[in-house]
Amino acid sequence: MPHVVIANRLRDGIVVFLGTSHQWVEKLSECSPAQSEAEEEALIRLGQEASDRQEIVDPTLIEVEEKEGVLHAVKMREAMRAMGPTVREDLGKQAEN
Amino acid sequence: MYQYDEFDREFVEQRAKQFARQVERRLAGELPEDKFKPLRLMNGLYLQLHAYMLRINVPYGCLSSEQMRKLAHVSRLYDKSYGHLTTRQNMQLNWIRLVDMPEILNELASVNMHGIQSSGNCIRNITADEYAGVAADEIEDPRIYCEFLRQWSSLHPEFSFLPRKFKISVTGSPNDRAAVMAHDIGLRLYKNEEGESGFEVFVGGGLGRTPFVGKSIRTFLPTEHILSYCEAILRVYNQLGRRDNKYKARIKVLVHETGIDKIRELVEAEWESIRDGALNLPEEDIALIRARFTPPRYEAPLDSEDELKALREKNPDFDRWVDQQLAEHKQPGYSIVNISCTPIGKPPGDISSDQMEAVADLADLYSMGELRVTHNQNLVFTDVRRQDLFKLWQALVEIDLETANHGLITDTICCPGLDYCALANARSIPVAEKISNAFADHERQKEIGEIYINMSGCINACGHHHVGNIGILGVDKKNSELYQLMLGGSAKEDASIGKILGRGFDEDGIVTAVENVVDTYLEIRTDGETFIETHRRVGDDPFKERLYGASPKTR
Numbered sequence: 337m338p339h340v341v342i343a344n345r346l347r348d349g350i351v352v353f354l355g356t357s358h359q360w361v362e363k364l365s366e367c368s369p370a371q372s373e374a375e376e377e378a379l380i381r382l383g384q385e386a387s388d389r390q391e392i393v394d395p396t397l398i399e400v401e402e403k404e405g406v407l408h409a410v411k412m413r414e415a416m417r418a419m420g421p422t423v424r425e426d427l428g429k430q431a432e433n
Numbered sequence: 434m435y436q437y438d439e440f441d442r443e444f445v446e447q448r449a450k451q452f453a454r455q456v457e458r459r460l461a462g463e464l465p466e467d468k469f470k471p472l473r474l475m476n477g478l479y480l481q482l483h484a485y486m487l488r489i490n491v492p493y494g495c496l497s498s499e500q501m502r503k504l505a506h507v508s509r510l511y512d513k514s515y516g517h518l519t520t521r522q523n524m525q526l527n528w529i530r531l532v533d534m535p536e537i538l539n540e541l542a543s544v545n546m547h548g549i550q551s552s553g554n555c556i557r558n559i560t561a562d563e564y565a566g567v568a569a570d571e572i573e574d575p576r577i578y579c580e581f582l583r584q585w586s587s588l589h590p591e592f593s594f595l596p597r598k599f600k601i602s603v604t605g606s607p608n609d610r611a612a613v614m615a616h617d618i619g620l621r622l623y624k625n626e627e628g629e630s631g632f633e634v635f636v637g638g639g640l641g642r643t644p645f646v647g648k649s650i651r652t653f654l655p656t657e658h659i660l661s662y663c664e665a666i667l668r669v670y671n672q673l674g675r676r677d678n679k680y681k682a683r684i685k686v687l688v689h690e691t692g693i694d695k696i697r698e699l700v701e702a703e704w705e706s707i708r709d710g711a712l713n714l715p716e717e718d719i720a721l722i723r724a725r726f727t728p729p730r731y732e733a734p735l736d737s738e739d740e741l742k743a744l745r746e747k748n749p750d751f752d753r754w755v756d757q758q759l760a761e762h763k764q765p766g767y768s769i770v771n772i773s774c775t776p777i778g779k780p781p782g783d784i785s786s787d788q789m790e791a792v793a794d795l796a797d798l799y800s801m802g803e804l805r806v807t808h809n810q811n812l813v814f815t816d817v818r819r820q821d822l823f824k825l826w827q828a829l830v831e832i833d834l835e836t837a838n839h840g841l842i843t844d845t846i847c848c849p850g851l852d853y854c855a856l857a858n859a860r861s862i863p864v865a866e867k868i869s870n871a872f873a874d875h876e877r878q879k880e881i882g883e884i885y886i887n888m889s890g891c892i893n894a895c896g897h898h899h900v901g902n903i904g905i906l907g908v909d910k911k912n913s914e915l916y917q918l919m920l921g922g923s924a925k926e927d928a929s930i931g932k933i934l935g936r937g938f939d940e941d942g943i944v945t946a947v948e949n950v951v952d953t954y955l956e957i958r959t960d961g962e963t964f965i966e967t968h969r970r971v972g973d974d975p976f977k978e979r980l981y982g983a984s985p986k987t988r
């Protein structure tokens with residue numbers, strides 16, 4: 337299963353993702369997920385370093401999957417973070433698409 | 434409204450400055466999250482699913498129009514133009530940026546507001562009857578004692594690191610609107626046979642993982658002893674409450690495991706040693722605090738009843754609203770007005786910045802500048818002249834706050850759930866919205882009558898699901914949402930904890946299940962019986978049978 341790292345950006349709390357480009361991005365769709373254990377480990381290490389530098393909070397490796405060419409977080413909780421509240425489609429990342 | 438003094442203002446301003454420096458250090462990379470987290474939580478700042486969330490205290494639910502205007506301004510400028518009213522009578526903002534916190538706290542401090550002690554293992558915001566001071570059924574105004582409790586519990590050095598959080602609620606009416614028996618300490622103010630004022634004190638109530646109804650620890654406590662008695666309870670709890678297991682750390686578990694008689698013995702012994710000390714409240718002190726609540730200047734009532742009657746006859750929507758949203762005021766010619774922030778099919782307790790601002794203006798015009806936040810996530814105007822009711826209603830229609838559902842099935846309590854909350858297992862707001870839509874028809878709601886549906890997105894029970902007549906708890910079952918249904922809870926003076934009826938349902942299934950429960954009730958109720966009365970008479974069986982098919986005896 338492919339993985340990315342998810343976290344909250346320190347200064348504004350906004351959810352950010354880290355994929356194999358090793359750049360923090362605001363949208364899951366802009367991420368290319370880690371496909372191997374080695375890639376995952378690199379993401380975890382970079383996430384921890386960014387947390388130590390106090391740029392992001394709570395870096396966590398999460399599972400993602402591609403459905404019809406679009407990347408989704410597997411767990412409901414992370415899917416919510418990647419999109420925004422389902423009861424306010426005008427808010428969060430879903431509103432920026 | 435209570436008028437804060439210099440001491441209060443200085444305290445709030447200093448704390449805002451202190452936290453501003455902590456935020457600066459955090460942003461400069463000098464404070465790691467594990468060190469910063471307890472500091473931000475002490476100021477009501479959480480990190481939730483999408484962003485930071487700020488919980489702003491509204492002490493015992495009392496809010497001035499000026500404060501409401503400030504909340505409108507802050508939520509518009511620093512958030513996404515809305516706020517969420519909570520079951521602790523507070524307001525939460527969901528999209529806060531850490532960099533803005535110093536300015537936000539300054540803004541709030543300018544109207545004596547803050548988030549101090551809205552999180553953490555300390556005494557949280559004191560809650561109270563939303564009609565305090567104005568209700569016709571009130572025996573004595575509980576706000577005076579809430580204010581004493583607020584001052585006593587603010588930064589109390591001995592109780593800043595309790596085993597777990599601690600919640601206190603106060604009512605001055607025999608009709609409990611403050612869910613006092615669902616609190617760590619619940620206080621019911623009344624007069625004894627000699628006509629003296631005092632409290633019945635309940636202890637060890639609470640919801641969450643192990644729900645309990647509070648137990649009476651003292652049937653009559655003269656009002657002058659309120660602080661020393663609470664201090665004695667907190668001391669016993671602070672010493673004996675479990676710190677080894679977070680899930681067993683609340684006072685309810687201590688009371689349950691130790692037994693109320695033993696706890697009473699310990700509390701009374703502790704109290705004996707402090708009862709006549711510095712915490713005693715002589716009548717002069719009580720009078721002093723009472724005087725800081727500016728008394729409303731009531732006018733002699735105009736005889737507007739004929740006019741009101743005619744307006745009601747001409748405007749059926751207004752008539753419905755008057756019928757549903759008003760409560761009896763102690764002052765002739767005035768009404769208490771409930772303003773629903775739970776409109777049909779919308780998130781319960783959400784209010785936009787524009788609505789906040791408009792409501793603040795309306796409070797100035799029609800409620801002597803004062804409003805209340807209710808634990809049911811609605812607002813109250815405390816002092817509305819009956820001759821102004823029609824104008825107020827027309828203004829509420831303009832801002833979509835005229836829903837007439839007070840105490841009806843669509844007036845649900847609902848926590849933020851998985852749409853916002855980092856601890857959630859399932860969404861709760863979409864379920865509340867669907868139930869609300871299913872019962873949108875006003876006539877049907879009236880036919881069903883008084884009923885309370887409460888729902889939470891996890892076992893922490895911020896949505897008070899255990900004390901809903903119908904309670905709904907969202908759980909995560911293999912990464913999909915499942916909803917458990919419970920019946921028989923009540924948050925009122927006849928408090929009880931609901932029990933799970935059977936297997937859970939998916940999102941649409943739970944809505945149908947609630948409809949089936951309600952239909953069953955309508956079929957079997959006797960004349961004038963409310964839902965909870967019917968349930969208490971017949972138990973779970975008829976509802977189970979309807980929902981799960983098999984007869985209870987053969988299951």
Ligand code: SF4
Pocket residue numbers: 848849850851854855856857858889890891892893894895896
């Ligand atoms: S009950 Fe659970 S999901 Fe709901 S607000 Fe509380 S912690 Fe969050």
